[in-house]
Amino acid sequence: xxxxxxxxxxxxxxxxxxxxxxxxxxxxxxxxxxxxxxxxxxxxxxxxxxxxxxxxxxxxxxxxxxxxxxxxxxxxxxxxxxxxxxxxxxxxxxxxxxxxxxxxxxxxxxxxxxxxxxxxxxxxxxxxxxxxxxxxxxxxxxxxxxxxxxxxxxxxxxxxxxxxxxxxxxxxxxxxxxxxxxxxxxxxxxxxxxxxxxxxxxxxxxxxxxxxxxxxxxxxxxxxxxxxxxxxxxxxxxxxxxxxxxxxxxxxxxxxxxxxxxxxxxxxxxxxxxxxxxxxxxxxxxxxxxxxxxxxxxxxxxxxxxxxxxxxxxxxxxxxxxxxxxxxxxxxxxxxxxxxxxxxxxxxxxxxxxxxxxxxxxxxxxxxxxxxxxxxxxxxxxxxxxxxxxxxxxxxxxxxxxxxxxxxxxxxxxxxxxxxxxxxxxxxxxxxxxxxx
Numbered sequence: 001x002x003x004x005x006x007x008x009x010x011x012x013x014x015x016x017x018x019x020x021x022x023x024x025x026x027x028x029x030x031x032x033x034x035x036x037x038x039x040x041x042x043x044x045x046x047x048x049x050x051x052x053x054x055x056x057x058x059x060x061x062x063x064x065x066x067x068x069x070x071x072x073x074x075x076x077x078x079x080x081x082x083x084x085x086x087x088x089x090x091x092x093x094x095x096x097x098x099x100x101x102x103x104x105x106x107x108x109x110x111x112x113x114x115x116x117x118x119x120x121x122x123x124x125x126x127x128x129x130x131x132x133x134x135x136x137x138x139x140x141x142x143x144x145x146x147x148x149x150x151x152x153x154x155x156x157x158x159x160x161x162x163x164x165x166x167x168x169x170x171x172x173x174x175x176x177x178x179x180x181x182x183x184x185x186x187x188x189x190x191x192x193x194x195x196x197x198x199x200x201x202x203x204x205x206x207x208x209x210x211x212x213x214x215x216x217x218x219x220x221x222x223x224x225x226x227x228x229x230x231x232x233x234x235x236x237x238x239x240x241x242x243x244x245x246x247x248x249x250x251x252x253x254x255x256x257x258x259x260x261x262x263x264x265x266x267x268x269x270x271x272x273x274x275x276x277x278x279x280x281x282x283x284x285x286x287x288x289x290x291x292x293x294x295x296x297x298x299x300x301x302x303x304x305x306x307x308x309x310x311x312x313x314x315x316x317x318x319x320x321x322x323x324x325x326x327x328x329x330x331x332x333x334x335x336x337x338x339x340x341x342x343x344x345x346x347x348x349x350x351x352x353x354x355x356x357x358x359x360x361x362x363x364x365x366x367x368x369x370x371x372x373x374x375x376x377x378x379x380x381x382x383x384x385x386x387x388x389x390x391x392x393x394x395x396x397x398x399x400x401x402x403x404x405x406x407x408x409x410x411x412x413x414x415x416x417x418x419x420x421x422x423x424x425x426x427x428x429x430x431x432x433x434x435x436x437x
Contacts, residue, residue, distance in 0.1 A: 008323030009072030015322055020074075023320025024328025026196040027076050030351045031311035031329075033152075034060075035336055038079045042304060045088040045099045050225030055302040057337050058227065063294025063306050064330035067323065071286035074316055074325035075265065077294045078333075080307035083256055087304040091249060100235035103299050105246065107234050109253040110296030110305075117289045126262060126284060128420035133400055135365040136380035138267035140387035140396050145310055146359025147388040150176070153352030171209040172349045175202050179353030187357060195314055195354040202350035211347050218345075224337040230302025248434050253305060255431055259394035261291045261308045263387075268313045270365055274321065310393070314354040317361050375411050379404035398428050 005012070010020070038056045043049040056079050063077035091102040116122050129137075150156045153176025159165040167173050179202040186194035206212035238246040265288070268274075269281040276282065287308070294306035315325050371377040383400025387393055405425040408414055 005324060007072075008068055008327060010322045010324050015324075016319075017324065019319040020322055020324035021328050022196055023074060023315035023318040024076075024325040025315075025332065026199070026318045026354065027074075027309075027312050027315030027320070027325065028329045028332040029196065029199050029346060030314045030354045031076060031078060031309045032332075032336065032346065033348060033351070034078045034081065034309075037081065038084055038303065041084045041088050042099070045092040045102070047099050047302065048225075048229040051227050051229040051231075052303060054224045054337065055227045055230055055298070057224070057333050058301050059294060059298035059303050059306050060333045061330045062297045063290055064326050064333065066290040066293050067287060067308075068325075068327040068330060069323060071283045071290050072323040073283055073287050074320035074322060075268070075287060075290075075308050075312040076315070076326055076329040077291060077306050077308050079298060079303045080257070080260060080305050080309075083253070083260075083305040083307060084303075086253070086256065095245070095249070097238065097246070097249075098235060100233045101238050101246070102304075103230075103302065104234040104236045104239060105250050105253060106305050107296055107299035108236075108239060108250050109257065110292055110294075110299055112250075112254060113257070113292035113295060114289070117285060117292050120285055122258065122262070122288045123285045124420055125258075125424065126266065126281075128418045128424070129266075129401070130376075130404065132369050132376045132380055133383060133397075133404060134266055134270060135369050136383040136400060137263050137393075137397060138270040138362050138365045139369070140384035140400075141263060141267035141310055141313075141393060142359040142362025143384060144359075144387040144391075144393065144396075145313065145362065146356045149352040149355030149359065152348035152355070153177075153179075154349065155352070171206075172211050172347070175206050175209060175211050175347070175349040176352035178202065178205070179350060180356050183353035183357050195318055195357065198353045199346065199350050202353065203346050206347050206350060211349050212345060213347070214345060215341070218341055220342065221338055222341060227302055232300060233302060234299065251434075252431070255398070255427075256392075256394050257291070257295065257305050257307050259397045260392075261288065263393035263397050264308045264310045264312070267362065267393075268310070268316055274316075311355070313358045313362060317354075317358050375407045375413065376404075379407060398431070401425065402428050 039049040039052040042052045060078035067073055067075050067077060087102050091097050092099050154167050154170060154172040155176050156164050157167040179198050183194055183198040203212050265281060265284060291308050298306040369380050379400050382403045383396050386399050387396035402425060405421055408417055
């Protein structure tokens with residue numbers, strides 16, 4: 001047993017098995033919604049819902065196990081939200097590609113990522129990001145996660161006049177706010193497992209209120225569906241004909257996944273103090289490889305781009321620091337193949353507290369950001385606010401870095417920027433120009 005723990009980066013002098021297991025359970029509970037949402041979204045693209053469910057689980061298990069044993073970090077991976085919507089509604093429904101061609105684009109993106117990771121190009125990108133911007137990424141993700149929690153819990157809703165507004169009080173929003181208050185109290189009292197206990201209790205409280213719905217045909221165990229209808233269904237015809245629009249699609253997926261993953265890994269690690277004295281994340285390149293492998297395997301299994309989940313921050317907040325946390329998540333995903341009705345019963349309102357309170361924790365690095373000088377303060381603010389405003393971690397990073405480059409050049413400090421920053425800036429500009437053509 002000890003030998004296995006050592007393979008996961010577990011140090012008995014620093015870590016506790018109970019803490020790591022609880023952290024993994026918390027992460028799984030906060031991200032298990034993907035098991036319900038991903039099949040629904042991809043089925044809109046014409047894919048078999050049951051097969052996609054199984055493919056989603058298999059891809060998550062493979063990618064998260066790679067994270068556990070290879071990177072030895074407490075992050076979980078699964079088909080990414082936003083990326084799956086881009087797959088179904090943009091590539092297939094709007095642009096007219098078949099879902100087989102869309103899967104081929106995901107596979108190509110994954111292969112390119114593996115190559116970039118092997119040659120440490122992704123690591124070079126991370127190293128080029130100034131420390132102030134790294135801190136702002138953590139804060140921005142915190143704002144984004146809190147926003148997601150409030151939206152999922154029905155506390156804030158869309159508004160024609162002001163874009164968002166406070167929702168009228170409903171059983172759903174009351175459960176969500178009750179969870180935030182309970183979680184805050186438990187965290188303030190330093191109760192281990194505070195976020196998990198809050199999710200569990202709010203799920204139970206939601207039953208008499210009608211928030212937690214138990215289906216009439218509820219069964220404890222169900223056999224998994226075959227992935228045969230979607231597995232290995234990749235069509236490279238558009239790529240082989242050098243379709244320019246298709247190549248742009250692959251590059252767009254590349255950018256979205258790259259900066260979503262980098263943002264999550266850097267932001268969560270900085271927020272949890274899992275960095276060295278220079279602000280660098282240990283084993284980052286190995287974590288990026290786990291993400292790349294997950295994307296390639298996911299495409300072959302029949303699901304959209306796999307990415308590192310920002311919900312991993314909930315487990316890290318519970319004390320998860322090693323691969324044992326991610327191993328726990330992977331095992332729970334596997335169990336979900338057979339107990340999906342149980343896991344899918346947890347309502348979004350019950351996980352609002354975990355997301356919101358993790359957002360609070362991730363705000364701490366704001367103390368280290370230099371807001372005195374506009375040349376750093378403005379790009380950092382852009383990075384932070386554009387994540388929740390655009391519902392995209394990658395857009396926040398891209399816009400923040402572009403602002404940083406432009407301001408530095410215009411104030412005569414362009415020589416302080418690394419060549420990698422200039423290369424990235426040029427690619428970012430091309431990205432937006434391509435989207436306007």
